[in-house]
Amino acid sequence: MSTILSVRDLTLRFHTFDGVVHALNGISFDVQAGETLAIVGESGSGKSVTMMSLLHLLPMPPARIARGEALFYTNGTPTDLLKMSRADMHRVRGAQIGYIFQDALSALNPVMTVGRQIGESLVMHLGMDAETARKRAIDLLDDVGIPGARARYRNYPHQFSGGMRQRAMIAIAIACNPRMVIADEPTTALDVTVQAQIVELAKRIQRERGMTVVWITHDLGVVAGIADRVLVMYAGCPVEIAPVDDLYDHPQHPYTRGLLSALPRLDDRSRRDLASIQGAPPDMMASPRHCQFAWRCPYVFDRCWKAVPPYYPAGKGHATQCFYDLENGRPRTDA
Amino acid sequence: MPDPATPCGADNRKEILVRVKGLKKHFPILRGLIWQRQVGAVKAVDDVSFDIRRGETLGVVGESGCGKSTTGRAILQLQRPSAGKIFLGDQELTALGEPELRKLRPRMQMIFQDSYDSLNPRQSVGQIIAEPMVIHGDQNRTLSRQHMRNRVAELLDLVGLNPNHISRFSHEFSGGQRQRINIARALSLNPEFIVCDEPISALDVSIQAQVVNLFKDLQRRLGLTYLFIAHDLSMVQHISDRVAVMYLGRIMELADRDELFDAPLHPYTQCLMSAVPIPDPKKERNRRRITLTGEVPSPAHPPRGCVFHTRCPLAEDICSDKTPAYREILPDHFAACHFADDKGGSRIQEP
Numbered sequence: 001m002s003t004i005l006s007v008r009d010l011t012l013r014f015h016t017f018d019g020v021v022h023a024l025n026g027i028s029f030d031v032q033a034g035e036t037l038a039i040v041g042e043s044g045s046g047k048s049v050t051m052m053s054l055l056h057l058l059p060m061p062p063a064r065i066a067r068g069e070a071l072f073y074t075n076g077t078p079t080d081l082l083k084m085s086r087a088d089m090h091r092v093r094g095a096q097i098g099y100i101f102q103d104a105l106s107a108l109n110p111v112m113t114v115g116r117q118i119g120e121s122l123v124m125h126l127g128m129d130a131e132t133a134r135k136r137a138i139d140l141l142d143d144v145g146i147p148g149a150r151a152r153y154r155n156y157p158h159q160f161s162g163g164m165r166q167r168a169m170i171a172i173a174i175a176c177n178p179r180m181v182i183a184d185e186p187t188t189a190l191d192v193t194v195q196a197q198i199v200e201l202a203k204r205i206q207r208e209r210g211m212t213v214v215w216i217t218h219d220l221g222v223v224a225g226i227a228d229r230v231l232v233m234y235a236g237c238p239v240e241i242a243p244v245d246d247l248y249d250h251p252q253h254p255y256t257r258g259l260l261s262a263l264p265r266l267d268d269r270s271r272r273d274l275a276s277i278q279g280a281p282p283d284m285m286a287s288p289r290h291c292q293f294a295w296r297c298p299y300v301f302d303r304c305w306k307a308v309p310p311y312y313p314a315g316k317g318h319a320t321q322c323f324y325d326l327e328n329g330r331p332r333t334d335a
Numbered sequence: 336m337p338d339p340a341t342p343c344g345a346d347n348r349k350e351i352l353v354r355v356k357g358l359k360k361h362f363p364i365l366r367g368l369i370w371q372r373q374v375g376a377v378k379a380v381d382d383v384s385f386d387i388r389r390g391e392t393l394g395v396v397g398e399s400g401c402g403k404s405t406t407g408r409a410i411l412q413l414q415r416p417s418a419g420k421i422f423l424g425d426q427e428l429t430a431l432g433e434p435e436l437r438k439l440r441p442r443m444q445m446i447f448q449d450s451y452d453s454l455n456p457r458q459s460v461g462q463i464i465a466e467p468m469v470i471h472g473d474q475n476r477t478l479s480r481q482h483m484r485n486r487v488a489e490l491l492d493l494v495g496l497n498p499n500h501i502s503r504f505s506h507e508f509s510g511g512q513r514q515r516i517n518i519a520r521a522l523s524l525n526p527e528f529i530v531c532d533e534p535i536s537a538l539d540v541s542i543q544a545q546v547v548n549l550f551k552d553l554q555r556r557l558g559l560t561y562l563f564i565a566h567d568l569s570m571v572q573h574i575s576d577r578v579a580v581m582y583l584g585r586i587m588e589l590a591d592r593d594e595l596f597d598a599p600l601h602p603y604t605q606c607l608m609s610a611v612p613i614p615d616p617k618k619e620r621n622r623r624r625i626t627l628t629g630e631v632p633s634p635a636h637p638p639r640g641c642v643f644h645t646r647c648p649l650a651e652d653i654c655s656d657k658t659p660a661y662r663e664i665l666p667d668h669f670a671a672c673h674f675a676d677d678k679g680g681s682r683i684q685e686p
Binding site: 042162192200219244245259 | 399509540541545547548551567569572574593597609613615617618622626627
């Protein structure tokens with residue numbers, strides 16, 4: 001498998017009137033072609049900001065990228081997404097990388113028919129004429145499971161239900177057959193039965209088109225069903241990255257472990273209390289000088305307060321930012 | 336008071352605290368600017384009956400628009416029902432006027448989903464939590480300022496907040512802490528019954544677990560009775576003793592938690608359970624899903640017959656003609672489906 005995206009040391013801050021918010025603190029990860037990478041984290045952990053910053057979707061200012069690079073590979077040649085000009089970025093967004101937003105109602109243009117919004121990128125990126133774009137848009141609507149696509153082409157977003165709007169968003173994102181699709185909490189606002197439909201749809205489309213998917217979510221249940229690998233984020237830090245089975249079986253970061261045992265499960269009838277993580281996420285106004293999870297961590301020891309932990313390998317394709325070796329139940333011994 | 340409708344098991348001897356009979360809440364759809372006329376009704380809750388036993392947690396689940404919140408509000412008479420009777424103990428709430436109802440309010444409280452909007456931003460935490468005592472205090476006139484301050488501090492401690500934060504304002508707290516303030520306020524009058532309307536839906540996973548544990552702990556210590564409304568099936572499964580599944584204003588199935596989740600009788604319950612992801616990649620990969628097509632129809636125009644028949648994998652002609660009766664199919668296990676019987680007639684064959 002070849003690498004399609006390689007993010008290194010991405011550090012991003014928001015310069016606000018109240019001070020500097022350290023939204024991302026040195027994010028590094030790779031995305032392999034054809035895989036589904038899930039980015040998991042609680043609100044404010046920086047999971048959406050990471051992917052939005054790559055596509056220049058954040059207003060700058062207040063956002064400012066302090067350092068880092070994001071290499072996007074086309075036929076083996078890397079281009080740094082972060083250094084791209086506006087015009088170049090225009091050619092990448094939609095054509096090379098599709099984006100599915102959480103809130104389809106506010107992401108779609110309310111005064112433009114759904115069909116034309118799908119056709120828009122076809123005309124722009126693929127240079128189709130209006131008629132071909134219309135036909136293709138109807139095919140796409142049909143493909144994402146909207147019944148009566150021909151009639152629905154002329155509908156406005158408010159005439160669609162929540163699930164159908166999300167399907168239309170997916171149609172827009174995949175219209176130009178991009179190599180990578182970023183799905184930013186696409187099912188969070190939906191009911192659970194509709195969520196199941198959208199997840200199935202996304203899986204089918206990925207299988208059929210061999211797309212690379214980065215799926216941003218806070219729902220560890222959804223992740224279990226779709227991801228090949230998982231990146232866990234906490235307070236702007238990538239605390240753990242692992243293949244999905246490994247992450248759920250052997251979480252190597254106390255935060256991941258806490259998160260997994262804090263979840264109630266439908267297949268667990270015991271009445272045990274949920275193992276909660278004490279405290280709340282940290283204030284991100286201060287530049288991190290130590291592990292951001294130290295305040296809430298049950299395994300914290302003096303070293304955790306002295307430096308930000310680097311990535312430690314913890315198995316095949318598994319790395320964690322923690323000074324404590326959870327597997328062996330003792331602090332790591334390296335210098 | 337034993338319920339004649341349910342046979343006596345060990346649990347059934349428990350006293351019934353809240354009884355809901357034939358509850359309906361219809362919201363009129365009006366047309367016209369000045370001479371408004373009613374052109375229809377949104378049947379938010381349509382003929383719902385159930386009991387809540389003292390000391391238990393009755394979970395109510397369903398998708399958005401199924402009427403679960405309206406049911407909770409109607410029980411507390413925050414919205415007067417269109418029809419039906421509601422009893423708290425032996426008092427019929429639906430027959431009472433506002434002044435009498437107000438006297439009963441200390442016994443029943445509510446916790447809302449949105450912890451931002453349900454706290455007054457201009458009041459300190461102390462004022463917020465003491466307000467119910469100020470309003471209802473004149474019933475016994477024993478609450479001095481000092482007494483109240485002590486009680487607020489005690490409540491803050493009870494819900495896991497620092498009693499020294501009594502003069503802080505709600506914006507100084509995080510989402511989870513704010514929900515704790517809401518809980519403290521609801522507890523300030525020593526209620527018996529609390530309606531929890533999606534109290535944890537807006538919280539992050541790690542905070543959800545803290546608040547759920549607090550709910551369970553308070554129930555153990557204070558003997559509270561909860562109506563716990565949520566859309567998260569896993570969470571309802573975790574916290575409830577009995578569970579009611581709602582769809583388009585009606586209860587589809589109600590049973591003991593273990594029975595409902597181990598042997599669901601209603602096709603909708605089966606579909607709902609099948610749609611919930613399990614945080615275990617190996618199980619997820621081998622799961623066969625019953626995927627429902629379409630979305631919940633509008634409650635302004637609910638389907639004829641069984642409201643679920645438009646999406647039901649088992650639907651036959653009878654389902655679009657006749658509304659299935661909500662009946663007790665197994666002891667203490669209620670369902671509204673033509674095919675539900677004690678032999679598994681409503682089980683969906685897994686694909």
